[in-house]
Amino acid sequence: xxxxxxxxxxxxxxxxxxxxxxxxxxxxxxxxxxxxxxxxxxxxxxxxxxxxxxxxxxxxxxxxxxxxxxxxxxxxxxxxxxxxxxxxxxxxxxxxxxxxxxxxxxxxxxxxxxxxxxxxxxxxxxxxxxxxxxxxxxxxxxxxxxxxxxxxxxxxxxxxxxxxxxxxxxxxxxxxxxxxxxxxxxxxxxxxxxxxxxxxxxxxxxxxxxxxxxxxxxxxxxxxxxxxxxxxxxxxxxxxxxxxxxxxxxxxxxxxxxxxxxxxxxxxxxxxxxxxxxxxxxxx
Amino acid sequence: xxxxxxxxxxxxxxxxxxxxxxxxxxxxxxxxxxxxxxxxxxxxxxxxxxxxxxxxxxxxxxxxxxxxxxxxxxxxxxxxxxxxxxxxxxxxxxxxxxxxxxxxxxxxxxxxxxxxxxxxxxxxxxxxxxxxxxxxxxxxxxxxxxxxxxxxxxxxxxxxxxxxxxxxxxxxxxxxxxxxxxxxxxxxxxxxxxxxxxxxxxxxxxxxxxxxxxxxxxxxxxxxxxxxxxxxxxxxxxxxxxxxxxxxxxxxxxxxxxxxxxxxxxxxxxxxxxxxxxxxxxxxxxxxxxxxxxxxxxxxxxxxxxxxxxxxxxxxxxxxxxxxxxxxxxxxxxxxxxxxxxxxxxxxxxxxxxxxxxxxxxxxxxxxxxxxxxxxxxxxxxxxxxxxxxxxxxxxxxxxxxxxxxxxxxxxxxxxxxxxxxxxxxxxxxxxxxxxxxxxxxxxxxxxxxxxx
Numbered sequence: 001x002x003x004x005x006x007x008x009x010x011x012x013x014x015x016x017x018x019x020x021x022x023x024x025x026x027x028x029x030x031x032x033x034x035x036x037x038x039x040x041x042x043x044x045x046x047x048x049x050x051x052x053x054x055x056x057x058x059x060x061x062x063x064x065x066x067x068x069x070x071x072x073x074x075x076x077x078x079x080x081x082x083x084x085x086x087x088x089x090x091x092x093x094x095x096x097x098x099x100x101x102x103x104x105x106x107x108x109x110x111x112x113x114x115x116x117x118x119x120x121x122x123x124x125x126x127x128x129x130x131x132x133x134x135x136x137x138x139x140x141x142x143x144x145x146x147x148x149x150x151x152x153x154x155x156x157x158x159x160x161x162x163x164x165x166x167x168x169x170x171x172x173x174x175x176x177x178x179x180x181x182x183x184x185x186x187x188x189x190x191x192x193x194x195x196x197x198x199x200x201x202x203x204x205x206x207x208x209x210x211x212x213x214x215x216x217x218x219x220x221x222x223x224x225x226x227x228x229x230x231x232x233x234x235x236x237x238x239x240x241x242x243x244x245x246x247x248x249x250x251x252x253x254x255x256x257x258x259x260x261x262x263x264x265x266x267x268x269x270x271x272x273x274x275x276x277x278x279x280x281x282x283x284x
Numbered sequence: 285x286x287x288x289x290x291x292x293x294x295x296x297x298x299x300x301x302x303x304x305x306x307x308x309x310x311x312x313x314x315x316x317x318x319x320x321x322x323x324x325x326x327x328x329x330x331x332x333x334x335x336x337x338x339x340x341x342x343x344x345x346x347x348x349x350x351x352x353x354x355x356x357x358x359x360x361x362x363x364x365x366x367x368x369x370x371x372x373x374x375x376x377x378x379x380x381x382x383x384x385x386x387x388x389x390x391x392x393x394x395x396x397x398x399x400x401x402x403x404x405x406x407x408x409x410x411x412x413x414x415x416x417x418x419x420x421x422x423x424x425x426x427x428x429x430x431x432x433x434x435x436x437x438x439x440x441x442x443x444x445x446x447x448x449x450x451x452x453x454x455x456x457x458x459x460x461x462x463x464x465x466x467x468x469x470x471x472x473x474x475x476x477x478x479x480x481x482x483x484x485x486x487x488x489x490x491x492x493x494x495x496x497x498x499x500x501x502x503x504x505x506x507x508x509x510x511x512x513x514x515x516x517x518x519x520x521x522x523x524x525x526x527x528x529x530x531x532x533x534x535x536x537x538x539x540x541x542x543x544x545x546x547x548x549x550x551x552x553x554x555x556x557x558x559x560x561x562x563x564x565x566x567x568x569x570x571x572x573x574x575x576x577x578x579x580x581x582x583x584x585x586x587x588x589x590x591x592x593x594x595x596x597x598x599x600x601x602x603x604x605x606x607x608x609x610x611x612x613x614x615x616x617x618x619x620x621x622x623x624x625x626x627x628x629x630x631x632x633x634x635x636x637x638x639x640x641x642x643x644x645x646x647x648x649x650x651x652x653x654x655x656x657x658x659x660x661x662x663x664x665x666x667x668x669x670x671x672x673x674x675x676x677x678x679x680x681x682x683x684x685x686x687x688x689x690x691x692x693x694x695x696x697x698x699x700x701x702x703x704x705x706x707x708x709x710x711x712x713x714x715x716x717x718x719x720x721x722x723x724x725x726x727x728x729x730x731x732x733x734x735x736x737x
Contacts, residue, residue, distance in 0.1 A: 044305065044673070044697060044733060066674050068699055167332070168297075168308035168350030169729070210297040212308030212350055249670030253605040 046071060048121040049113045051156055053077030056225045058125030060244030067091045074113055100126045100148045106155035114163050122160050123173045124153045129227045132187050142189045149193035154200055168212040174201040178221045181268045205256055218247055220260040236264050301599050302343035303606035304667045304696045307350030307729055314358050325438030333727030336464040338404030343609045344696030345729035346459050352727055373469040376406030384543040391541060392472040396424045401590045406465040411693035412457030412653040416504040419645035423655045425456035427471045433463040436721030454716030457653035459692055461731050462720045478541045479529040480588040483580040490519020490623055497643050500525045510572050511626060511636035511663050512565040518626055522575045529582055543585050550596050557603025557666050561635040605668030608696050613644055614688035615658040621686045622661050625679055634669040651709035654691040673697050703734035
């Protein structure tokens with residue numbers, strides 16, 4: 001390094017004139033998009049936590065992120081055997097036992113998640129969907145739904161956000177829903193939980209502004225999957241895979257909210273504008 | 285912690301020039317060298333460590349230390365020019381612009397000038413920067429006579445080629461993880477005029493671009509590659525070859541020796557990127573079409589070396605998602621990788637903007653220094669493209685298997701595995717770091733990402 005610069009004589013390596021047709025040969029060998037897809041770095045996430053370890057959407061997001069084999073994937077949920085049986089994710093998978101209906105479970109979850117190192121990405125996806133007619137006669141079931149779909153997210157994310165804030169970086173993905181936009185009589189308890197979660201997510205994002213921690217709020221429409229089995233798909237329905245792709249794409253950018261499909265954003269504005277007497281009568 | 289309080293810490297979110305991977309840290313500006321030494325010594329047991337940050341012009345997360353302490357440069361003595369020994373000594377926070385303003389009127393120039401003049405001496409040492417004359421002049425490390433460094437125990441060390449060659453080499457290109465540079469002495473070169481004699485040649489494809497570059501015998505050579513051109517035009521560009529103009533080359537009435545900074549425009553913060561696949565293509569085509577087949581002329585130093593500085597904050601043109609610069613070097617013989625990268629960024633519709641191609645000379649002695657013999661390509665890419673990170677991971681593997689490497693000062697996405705397969709002198713660097721920073725107090729987001737700390 002400290003040798004006389006004059007010694008850096010270029011003559012030796014000037015001999016190699018570029019091979020003719022370098023461009024042409026590259027065409028044959030390069031299939032970059034697909035090749036790369038298999039080994040992407042997943043946005044640089046080294047340790048990711050999925051709360052709701054059997055969530056189809058949550059797992060689809062992890063798949064879409066194309067995590068590298070170095071990534072530590074923590075799956076938190078109550079059904080450990082089923083989580084373990086889930087189709088292979090890239091990275092080193094650890095299962096954390098987590099019961100979302102237990103109001104104190106957040107504490108051990110956050111401790112366990114950060115025990116092996118800082119978590120770069122948390123996906124808050126725990127949730128259940130019960131039909132409104134089942135809840136009408138069983139208020140305690142409705143209470144459990146709120147606990148699972150709202151309260152558990154609030155407690156776990158506050159605990160995790162504090163750790164991330166201290167570290168000065170991290171990403172939080174919250175699965176809200178189009179149901180948060182306006183309560184529908186067909187599932188207003190679920191909608192109420194999502195509306196609460198959505199408001200929590202927006203507030204959390206603002207409180208973490210300039211802290212190095214980012215919050216991404218995901219608002220999918222009707223997602224065809226295990227959770228909605230037996231229900232009639234609503235207009236602009238989507239799939240867990242598409243939600244996964246959209247979230248992975250959004251994580252590459254800096255946006256705060258992602259609608260899936262994207263056209264749901266304008267549709268949600270329209271939904272808000274429908275007069276209530278009419279809204280009440282809509283069969284959806 | 286009391287030391288930090290004294291030095292007025294403020295928690296701030298920091299980003300690199302690419303604005304892609306922000307993190308928050310306690311930012312401290314020590315009032316004196318002693319305070320800086322105390323601060324480093326007082327970091328014992330702090331988990332996230334401490335890191336020096338200069339102008340924050342590295343693209344990725346090299347000058348960030350999320351959750352830890354980030355130290356701004358101590359105000360120092362500034363620039364001392366020793367004309368007899370053709371040497372300049374500058375405090376770490378001095379920018380290259382300040383040095384040039386001081387030394388050019390005396391008939392000197394910095395032997396290595398990267399594409400921006402706003403970087404600091406400390407940052408330039410940490411990244412072991414190179415210029416358009418790497419093939420002839422090597423990287424900055426080849427011109428450094430002395431570095432004053434605060435090591436991991438808070439002690440002040442003077443690193444010279446005689447006293448501690450390994451420590452000096454590990455600090456050049458060491459991305460600030462061997463210590464905090466306080467000052468450095470750089471040997472200068474003499475110039476007769478403040479003008480550069482440039483020949484610009486338009487080249488129709490990559491082969492032509494590479495051939496013209498390979499045949500260049502001038503001090504400086506660089507090719508601006510149209511990263512949006514595909515098919516038969518892939519790799520077309522404008523090759524600039526240049527030398528310092530001698531007194532005999534310039535008209536008698538030419539301006540005297542000086543380095544003048546153009547006032548410059550300022551790019552406003554935009555809610556959307558103005559670099560999109562369409563605009564990138566249009567701009568590049570226009571810019572290529574208006575270049576003459578071949579032209580020789582005289583330009584001033586700032587115009588030749590620091591063209592992009594004319595629009596300050598141009599990185600904002602990439603929009604709120606930020607910018608990633610992919611810069612790598614591959615050995616001669618691996619030209620197909622250059623073509624493959626240009627091809628790949630286009631096919632993935634990542635809206636590549638300008639590409640810059642350089643020929644590198646001898647390898648730097650610094651174990652983490654980027655330059656190595658061969659071809660170096662840098663492409664600016666708006667970071668928001670969803671497939672970009674996966675694409676770059678694939679390119680990292682190709683570059684590594686061709687014997688090439690990615691520039692840490694630009695990098696925002698490299699994985700530990702890919703990094704380790706690129707930098708084979710890593711053990712030598714680790715050895716030097718273990719000596720200079722035995723308690724591993726110097727840490728950065730980049731260092732954690734690629735496993736340096």
